[in-house]
Every structure is written in structure tokens, then in C-alpha cells.
Amino acid sequence: MIRLSWRQFQAQAAVACALLLAVLILFATTRGNIDHLYTVFANANAACVNNPSCPGVGIELSKLDQLLELIGTALVVVPALIGVFWGAPLIAREFENGTHRLAWTQSVTRTRWLACKLAVVGLASVAATGLLSLLVTWWSSPIDRAHQNRFGSGMFGERNITPLGYAAFGFALGVVAGLLIRRTLPAMAATVVGFLAVRMTATYVVRPNIFSPRHATLALDANTMGFGSTNGGPATLMPNPPNLPNAWVYSTHVVDSAGHGLTSATVARTCPTLPFPGGGGQGGPPLGPGSHVRVAGGIQTALQDCVTKLATTYHEVVTYQPANRYWTLQWGETAVYFAAALAIVGFCFWWIRRRAK
Amino acid sequence: MTAVLDASGLGKRYGHRWALRDCTLQVPAGRVVGLVGPNGAGKTTLLHLAVGLLQPSAGEIGVLGGKPADSPAQLGRVGFVAQDTPVYGSLSVADHLRLGGWLNPRFDAAVAERRIDQLGLDRKQRAGKLSGGQRAQLALTLAIAKRPELLVLDEPVASLDPLARHEFLQHLMEAVADDGVSVVLSSHLVADLERVCDYLIVLTRSRVQVSGDVEELLACHHRLTGARKDPARLPADQEIIEASHTDRQSTLLVRSSGPILDPAWTVDQIGLEDLVLAYMRRAGEADRATRKSHLGSVG
Numbered sequence: 001m002i003r004l005s006w007r008q009f010q011a012q013a014a015v016a017c018a019l020l021l022a023v024l025i026l027f028a029t030t031r032g033n034i035d036h037l038y039t040v041f042a043n044a045n046a047a048c049v050n051n052p053s054c055p056g057v058g059i060e061l062s063k064l065d066q067l068l069e070l071i072g073t074a075l076v077v078v079p080a081l082i083g084v085f086w087g088a089p090l091i092a093r094e095f096e097n098g099t100h101r102l103a104w105t106q107s108v109t110r111t112r113w114l115a116c117k118l119a120v121v122g123l124a125s126v127a128a129t130g131l132l133s134l135l136v137t138w139w140s141s142p143i144d145r146a147h148q149n150r151f152g153s154g155m156f157g158e159r160n161i162t163p164l165g166y167a168a169f170g171f172a173l174g175v176v177a178g179l180l181i182r183r184t185l186p187a188m189a190a191t192v193v194g195f196l197a198v199r200m201t202a203t204y205v206v207r208p209n210i211f212s213p214r215h216a217t218l219a220l221d222a223n224t225m226g227f228g229s230t231n232g233g234p235a236t237l238m239p240n241p242p243n244l245p246n247a248w249v250y251s252t253h254v255v256d257s258a259g260h261g262l263t264s265a266t267v268a269r270t271c272p273t274l275p276f277p278g279g280g281g282q283g284g285p286p287l288g289p290g291s292h293v294r295v296a297g298g299i300q301t302a303l304q305d306c307v308t309k310l311a312t313t314y315h316e317v318v319t320y321q322p323a324n325r326y327w328t329l330q331w332g333e334t335a336v337y338f339a340a341a342l343a344i345v346g347f348c349f350w351w352i353r354r355r356a357k
Numbered sequence: 358m359t360a361v362l363d364a365s366g367l368g369k370r371y372g373h374r375w376a377l378r379d380c381t382l383q384v385p386a387g388r389v390v391g392l393v394g395p396n397g398a399g400k401t402t403l404l405h406l407a408v409g410l411l412q413p414s415a416g417e418i419g420v421l422g423g424k425p426a427d428s429p430a431q432l433g434r435v436g437f438v439a440q441d442t443p444v445y446g447s448l449s450v451a452d453h454l455r456l457g458g459w460l461n462p463r464f465d466a467a468v469a470e471r472r473i474d475q476l477g478l479d480r481k482q483r484a485g486k487l488s489g490g491q492r493a494q495l496a497l498t499l500a501i502a503k504r505p506e507l508l509v510l511d512e513p514v515a516s517l518d519p520l521a522r523h524e525f526l527q528h529l530m531e532a533v534a535d536d537g538v539s540v541v542l543s544s545h546l547v548a549d550l551e552r553v554c555d556y557l558i559v560l561t562r563s564r565v566q567v568s569g570d571v572e573e574l575l576a577c578h579h580r581l582t583g584a585r586k587d588p589a590r591l592p593a594d595q596e597i598i599e600a601s602h603t604d605r606q607s608t609l610l611v612r613s614s615g616p617i618l619d620p621a622w623t624v625d626q627i628g629l630e631d632l633v634l635a636y637m638r639r640a641g642e643a644d645r646a647t648r649k650s651h652l653g654s655v656g
Contacts, residue, residue: 101410104410104426105426106460107430107432107460107462108432112429
């Protein structure tokens with residue numbers, strides 16, 4: 001039965017291999033350039049440390065490199081595609097064409113039939129995604145090293161081992177959708193919806209709450225302090241996130257010893273020299289949501305004074321996951337997705353033995 | 358001798374609707390059994406229960422002395438050609454022969470190859486591109502080369518043109534003659550079955566109406582024609598299957614274990630088709646009568 005499962009999967013496997021090979025060639029030929037570019041960038045940055053007059057160092061990626069960076073994003077899509085194109089039709093297509101009646105009446109129990117199908121295509125799903133993740137992680141390691149933001153939304157789920165968990169889960173979800181719905185197209189649609197719903201919930205609701213974050217208390221620092229408003233709200237002090245390489249910073253707040261946040265009114269009272277919009281002075285440039293701005297030129301002194309005055313009663317609280325929890329979270333998330341995939345597979349076996357038609 | 362098919366009180370229900378009900382029958386080995394009934398009568402349900410694609414909701418079914426699809430060995434003893442003869446459209450004819458070998462330990466590759474040669478099928482052709490007749494032949498080849506003790510075919514010729522239909526049945530009969538395999542074959546057309554079957558099961562409205570050896574069935578059913586007579590006054594061993602009356606004449610189709618002795622009747626033999634139709638009509642009338650007395654209780 002393994003041989004039949006493999007024979008049925010051959011064409012899809014060939015497509016996957018061709019795509020992986022294409023990515024491998026593209027990455028192998030461009031990796032040297034990326035590495036060189038970011039080594040220069042890192043050296044320039046290192047020379048700038050403790051030198052306030054240093055001009056900001058930027059890096060400009062070529063169009064090709066930008067395109068290749070997108071392949072990292074593809075790792076978000078690939079597990080969903082696997083669920084849709086490998087998982088959902090695996091059983092649904094057999095039901096649709098009636099070939100399950102051919103397969104289930106050969107000298108092979110349907111439990112074994114399902115086990116072989118799942119083994120061949122499931123392992124291929126995880127292996128293909130693993131290979132792609134390995135390639136992406138390797139190719140983009142100079143970029144990732146420079147950004148120092150391993151928990152970033154476009155990074156955590158697109159590097160190392162988490163994509164394997166997503167692939168296993170996406171595949172299992174596709175299979176069970178096909179088994180229950182018994183028609184390929186609706187099963188594909190259900191897989192996309194289900195997969196996205198689970199991934200979004202897990203990423204934005206579950207992941208931040210698994211490990212309680214750490215809190216760090218810092219004195220107010222005029223050098224990293226910004227001033228502005230969020231979404232047209234009242235202007236206030238806006239601390240820039242502290243330099244915590246590769247940490248996952250949830251939030252940075254200015255609070256007093258009792259834990260009360262710094263209000264715009266307090267800032268206005270304490271620091272009347274700051275240019276409040278509508279309060280005489282000209283407001284800062286229009287700001288995007290959550291963005292921070294360093295106050296430029298003559299207002300710099302005003303801000304400095306303001307921070308010094310406020311620092312007696314206020315301090316900065318940073319809520320974050322430290323960088324050394326990266327692998328704990330990677331393994332944790334991967335394990336959770338694999339466990340969900342296994343649970344779904346278990347349900348499939350139960351269903352096909354007791355309920356299927 | 359064990360029955361190839363042994364059902365008692367067998368039933369299959371989908372929700373509130375019974376697709377098959379109170380099915381009790383024994384089919385002896387070594388026969389070619391025709392399962393006939395109109396569309397939706399429960400033929401496919403009965404055959405799917407026999408090959409283990411379905412689980413019964415009531416009663417029991419034994420096949421070749423075992424439980425259907427209970428083990429790989431049991432699965433190997435029964436060959437099945439499903440309705441519309443499904444094959445893997447993207448796989449070639451040669452792939453199908455290979456998969457037959459992969460999935461069946463007793464698969465006889467030589468028999469399969471020989472049949473493919475006889476049929477003149479192109480081994481490289483994808484099964485999805487075969488004609489209906491060729492596809493049916495390919496499915497039959499797989500089922501026969503599996504070397505089953507029982508071959509079950511669900512409406513194998515329903516979608517074939519008359520020529521392909523004839524060829525298919527001929528190949529089936531050749532295989533039966535070679536192997537002595539027992540066959541259960543369903544159709545809604547009596548004409549198909551008449552040529553090949555020596556045992557008949559009439560299934561209508563989810564119930565078995567009559568079953569038995571074709572010759573015995575024909576021998577014990579008679580058409581009686583005579584002056585109009587009250588059917589209730591027939592001898593006790595004569596069961597009326599169908600009766601029609603004009604003012605002066607009665608025509609009865611009766612089942613009788615003994616000969617018809619009453620000289621008032623003109624006795625005629627009947628054909629298989631008439632016999633099947635009579636049972637189907639009777640089931641229809643009984644059903645309508647039940648429906649009148651308790652509305653909606655019969656599905």
C-alpha cells in the first residue's frame with residue numbers, strides 16, 4: 001500500500017522537488033552577496049557605537065534580494081498550501097471519484113490504507129517544509145543577525161522549526177476536512193479558513209500568553225525619549241524601546257511608583273515649554289500609530305529638562321520576553337502544532353474505522 | 358457447503374430511512390447470482406454490506422463463512438467491481454496491474470496480463486482516458502486476477518452500450534468457467550441477468566421479494582387462465598403473486614410447490630422477466646396499501 005500511496009503522490013512530489021531545487025539554486029547563488037553586504041553593514045555599525053556624530057548606516061537590498069526575502073514570507077503560506085493541495089484531496093478525491101470502493105475492497109484494511117497515505121504524504125509535507133525552512137533560515141541569517149528581532153512577526157514563524165509544526169497541522173487539517181466533507185473543493189476552502197483561524201489565534205492570542213513576560217524597570221532617559229501623539233490623541237512622552245537584542249518587547253510604559261501611567265495633562269503641567277498642539281506651539285510631524293519621534297533642534301533642550309523633572313517621580317517599565325526564551329518558544333509552539341496534528345490523525349483513524357460510510 | 362452469502366434480518370438505515378430491511382437469504386456457493394430490482398431498491402446497499410464497505414444497522418451478514426472486510430485475508434477472498442467501475446484516472450493501465458499486485462498477496466499477474474492482451478488495452482494509456490467498456494473490463498481484470506472465491510459486481514454493465522455489455526458478460530462467464538468462482542451480480546435489467554445467472558434474488562423497496570435457483574423458480578411459477586374465479590378458493594399450496602380479472606376471465610400468476618391439478622385452468626410457463634415484474638408490481642401494491650393505512654411510516 002505504501003507503493004500505491006507513493007505512486008499516487010509522485011506527480012505532486014515532483015512539483016515540490018522542482019520548486020525546492022529552484023529555491024536552492026537562487027539562494028545558493030545570492031547568499032554570498034547578502035553575507036558580504038551585511039558584514040559591511042555590521043562593521044559600519046560597530047564603528048559607530050558610542051559616536052553620536054556618526055551618520056545613520058543604511059542598507060539597500062537589490063530587487064532580487066527583496067524578492068528572495070519574500071520567500072521567507074512564503075513559509076507562512078506553504079503549510080496552508082500543503083493542507084489545501086496535499087491534505088484536502090488525499091481522501092476527498094477518492095470519495096469523489098468512488099475509488100475508495102476500489103481501494104477498500106483490495107486485500108488491505110482501510111486502517112492500513114489510511115496509515116500509508118498519511119505516512120507518505122504527511123512525512124513529505126513536513127520534510128519539504130523543513131527543507132524550505134532550512135534554506136530560508138540559512139539564506140537570511142545575515143539579515144536576521146543584523147535586525148536582531150528573532151521574535152518579529154515575520155521571523156518567528158518563518159525560521160527554524162516552527163514551520164514544520166504548521167506543515168504537519170495544515171496537512172492533518174486538510175485530511176480531516178476531506179474525510180468529513182468528502183468533496184475536494186469545499187474541503188480545500190474549509191482547510192484555508194480553519195488553518196488561518198488557528199494560526200492567527202495561536203500567534204496573536206496564545207503565543208504571547210504562554211510564558212508570562214518579564215518586566216524591567218529603567219530610569220527615564222532623555223536620549224531615547226520621544227514626544228508625540230498616537231492616532232491624533234493628546235501629545236505625551238513616548239519612550240523608544242530599550243536596546244534588548246532579539247528580545248520580544250510587548251510594551252514600554254512610563255509610570256510612577258504607584259504604577260499610574262504618565263498622562264498628557266501631567267506632561268503639559270510639568271513641561272509647559274514643550275510644543276503641544278493647540279497649546280500655542282506647533283505639534284510634531286504627523287505620526288503613524290505607535291510611532292515615536294525624537295524631538296529635533298531647539299526643543300531638544302526643553303525635552304531634556306522635562307525628562308529630568310519627571311524622572312524624579314516617573315520611570316520606564318518594559319514588558320518583554322527575553323531573547324533566551326527563543327528556543328523554548330520555538331520548541332513549544334512546534335510541539336503544540338504537532339500534538340494538534342496527531343490528535344486530528346487519531347480522529348481520522350477512529351472515524352474511518354467506525355463511521356466512514 | 359457454506360453459503361457464499363448468509364444474511365439474517367440484515368438491515369441498513371440512513372437516518373430514518375431504511376435502505377435495506379429484514380433481508381434474510383442464503384446463497385449457495387458455485388452459482389452466478391443475479392440481484393435484480395429497480396433503481397433505489399437497495400441492491401447497492403446489500404452488495405456494499407457484503408463486501409464490508411458498509412456496516413449493518415441491524416441483523417448479520419456472513420460472507421464465505423466470515424465477517425465482511427474483517428481482515429486482509431477476508432478482503433482477499435472477495436473481489437468487487439463497484440458501480441460505475443471506478444479506477445484511478447491519472448494512473449495508467451499498467452499502474453493498475455501493479456497496484457493489484459501490491460495490494461493483493463494472491464494476485465495473479467499472468468492472468469491479468471493475459472486479459473489485458475485479449476482486450477487489446479494499451480498499457481501506457483491513462484485509465485481516465487479509457488472508454489466506459491474498457492474501464493469496466495480493467496476493473497473486472499483487477500477483481501478476477503485477485504483470485505477471489507466470490508466475485509461481487511454492482512451494476513457492472515449499466516452504463517455500457519449493448520456491444521460492450523455483451524463482451525463484458527462474456528468475459529465474466531469465461532472467468533467463471535475457468536475458476537469456478539461464485540458470482541453475485543446486480544442489475545436493474547432482467548435481460549442482462551437472464552443470459553448469465555442461474556440463481557436470482559429480487560429486491561424491491563428495500564426488501565427481498567423472492568430468491569432461488571432460476572430453474573426451480575421458473576418451474577414453480579405458473580400463469581393460470583380460466584373462467585373468472587375467486588382467488589381465495591385456490592388450494593393452500595398455491596400462492597397468488599399477481600391476479601388480473603376481466604368480467605369473465607381471471608389470469609393469475611401463482612407460485613405452487615406441486616402441479617396445478619384443477620382442469621378449469623389453462624396452465625402456461627412464464628419467463629424470468631414476467632416473474633420478476635410480477636414480484637416488483639406486487640411489492641409496489643403492498644407498499645401503496647401500507648402507505649394508505651399508516652401514512653409516512655414506510656420510506
